[in-house]
Each structure stands twice: as structure tokens, then as C-alpha cells.
Ligand SMILES: O=C(O)CCC(=O)C(=O)O
């Protein structure tokens with residue numbers, strides 16, 4: 001099977017724009033399998049928490065740190081993804097955390113403008129040598145609140161972040177200025193497409209007021225040498241146990257284990 005692999009041309013786009021969208025990173029059977037596992041996963045639903053947006057709409061997510069042999073971890077450990085991150089980070093990646101985002105029809109809330117490094121800076125990571133990898137498990141459109149990015153915003157460095165409702169958001173004055181200058185891109189995705197974006201890329205998403213769920217898996221990676229000076233995130237500086245790309249399709253239908261190290265809210 002020929003799996004997608006990031007090219008140096010795609011790295012050049014990432015360096016210029018702060019993100020790169022790879023269509024069909026997962027084969028249709030692979031994403032179907034992952035989504036089927038995810039929507040039936042009782043452990044995920046029991047470990048999920050929600051975040052309110054400024055309008056009180058709530059979006060659900062489950063977050064865990066170390067990777068195991070569940071289906072989501074096999075994706076996060078797959079050669080095609082880890083090699084891609086290695087190329088974009090210019091070095092060996094470690095896995096910081098993964099999250100299953102469940103933006104449900106009619107109720108899934110918005111995310112305010114932020115940089116992921118706005119959070120991770122507070123977690124003690126000294127350098128923004130970090131990347132988010134978002135794989136759509138269901139189609140992601142303007143209607144169901146797809147991700148929006150400000151093209152090229154990774155070049156501005158870290159912006160101050162403060163609380164905005166229950167979420168941490170980037171300083172609005174800076175965001176407003178950048179909105180005048182930079183292109184706002186709605187990243188519409190088919191299930192199985194993957195977006196790689198820089199930890200300083202400004203992004204947000206609208207609430208899901210449609211009748212279609214928007215589920216996605218986001219794995220965050222860290223350059224292995226970028227050791228946080230505080231906190232306890234062992235996987236963030238450990239070598240990833242990479243698995244063959246075939247394993248996503250060939251493995252048993254395994255949801256996440258109860259004792260995975262979840263973030264408990
Ligand atoms: O997927 C989304 O709508 C945004 C989520 C996000 O940016 C995050 O979890 O950091």
C-alpha cells in the first residue's frame with residue numbers, strides 16, 4: 001500500500017504558512033475504522049470533559065499523555081505521521097499529548113483565537129519547537145465549525161494569552177491587528193485529511209450549529225530535546241515507538257485503555 005508521505009515541498013509550505021494540509025493522509029478504510037472505534041469508546045466518553053465558550057456552548061474532549069496500543073495511539077505512532085513531524089520539526093519528535101475532540105451537533109462550542117504554544121509555554125516548554133497534528137475523523141466544514149487559521153501568523157512569535165470565558169485566548173488587540181494583515185483560512189477537511197500546524201499558528205473555530213458532528217484527533221509533538229523545566233510530561237521527551245503504517249488497518253479494533261494517563265478535569 002502506498003501511504004502519503006510529507007515532501008520537502010510541503011515542508012516549504014509549512015515554513016511559509018505555519019500549516020500544511022495533507023489530503024487523504026488516512027485511507028478511507030482506516031478513518032472509517034478509527035471513527036467507528038471512537039464513537040463507541042466508553043472509556044473516551046467517561047474520561048471526556050467539556051469546555052464552555054463565550055456563549056456557554058460546550059465542546060467535549062478527552063486528553064491523554066502516553067501512547068499505548070489503542071487505535072488512536074497507533075495513528076500517533078505511525079511512520080507516516082512521525083516521519084512527517086520529524087521533517088517539519090527538523091529533528092526527532094516526542095509525543096506530548098493526544099486528544100479526541102468531539103464537537104457535537106448544535107451544542108459543540110467555539111474555540112477562541114489562540115496559539116497552542118500560548119498554553120504550552122505555561123506548561124514549561126522553553127522553545128516553540130512543537131507541532132499539532134489534526135486528523136479529521138468526520139468531515140469538517142464551515143457549517144460544523146472547522147478549524148480556521150491565520151496564514152503566516154506563526155512568524156509573529158508567542159502572543160500574550162489570557163482567559164476568555166473558560167478558555168485561554170490570545171491577546172485580542174494583537175489578533176485584531178493581525179486579522180487586518182493576514183489571510184484567514186477556513187480549513188475544510190474530508191475525513192482522513194490531516195493538518196499539521198506550527199505551535200505559534202493562530203487558530204480558532206466556530207461553534208457547531210449544524211446537525212453533523214465534527215470529530216477529530218489532535219496529537220501534539222515536541223522536539224525531543226525541548227525539555228519542559230516544570231510539570232511532569234514524561235512522554236514529551238521520550239523516543240516514540242514508531243509502528244508500520246499497515247498496523248492502523250491491520251490491528252484489532254482497540255479503544256483506549258481505562259488506565260491511560262488522562263488529563264482529569
Ligand atoms: O479543533 C478545534 O476546533 C480547535 C481545537 C484547538 O485548537 C485545541 O484544542 O487546541
Ligand SMILES: [Fe+2]
Nearest residue numbers: 114115116203
Ligand atoms: Fe489549539
